[in-house]
Amino acid sequence: MIRRTALKPPSPAALLRWYDAHARDMPWRMKGGKRPNPYHELLSEFMLQQTQVATVIPYFHAFTKRWPTLMALAKASLDDVRHAWSGLGYYRRAKFLHQCVKAVVERHGGKIPQDEEALRALPGIGPYTAAAIAAIAFDKKAVVVDGNVERVMARVFAVEEKLPAAKKKLHELASSILPKNRFGDYAQAVMELGAMMCTPKNPQCTKCPWQNNCAAFAKGMAQAYPRKATKKVTPQKYSTAFITLNKKGEVLLRRRDEKGMLGGLWEFPGTPWETAKPSASALKRHAPVKLRWQTGKKPVSHVFSHFKLETALRIGHSAAAFFPDTKHNGEYRWMKWKDLSTLALPTLTLRIADAAKEYLEAKS
DNA sequence: CACGCGTGGAA
């Protein structure tokens, strides 16, 4: 019979001591129990959804400089907010953020509500973000569970059930070890522990304040948790983009549909993204205008959240100024190369633009 | 509940 020493439950106080000594500086974060500007907290939470702290920081500075208050952001145009979000990814968040701050103005007189239920009712705010804002901005008692917290709980309690099925259990475990005060600091402390110590790979268990309370560490198996369902492979897709230049040296762009991927952002016209390379007839069908296209050198490869895309380039000079054929739905516009960055562009469009400019400069 | 939805850093 294996004799096993019962582990003491993890101590919130011990974690808070570690946090006070080791927490990173973040521009929206206050230390020593002080509460942040609620607008800063809300803005950072939108940006931090599925996005790492280091990636968010420059965007946070840009937003707060341009829109110092929630009211200022609520008065901005959606195009401007999307433009400022360009490159950050998951672009739906920009639209939800804009809708959210406008809803705060309309429903709550411009003051961010403090209770989870009212927060949860706002666009783009789900269970995590509502709990995080309530706890961090207002020091309300809330169970703040993100991917970090799930990983920490799965290890501390050696949860065998696989993600995502284990989510409910992990939430219950997180709620079972809340502190009696400093709810905001504690929420950040568990997440910070997950981000800095209890990492997915090579966790730093020997430096962890909960080392002696961790069932997974006791088994020498920390990295094996959380258990996960196997996930499927990401498909490869292909497309061709048309770089259309007019005599004024402008290039043709079109706006993507509001729904779906990269909604409302600008791209070069091209073929749909499909698992087979576009056929000759597809190229003819989807070219924005009929002219002699030159083939670019190397295709641009890009990885999205759920597939890979390889985009070939066709470059053509349009003899006459023309208005794009109306059979192509959507909004079109001509832009100077140097003005491209004034549009809300996804990274794919920027990379295609770079490849096209390289090609054109090599030819001239 | 499973899926669609970006990007870049780390290993």
Add this chain to the structure above:
DNA sequence: TTTCCAAGCGT
């Protein structure tokens, strides 16, 4: 080079 995956949300 490839793989993993991050302070999730809406449908």
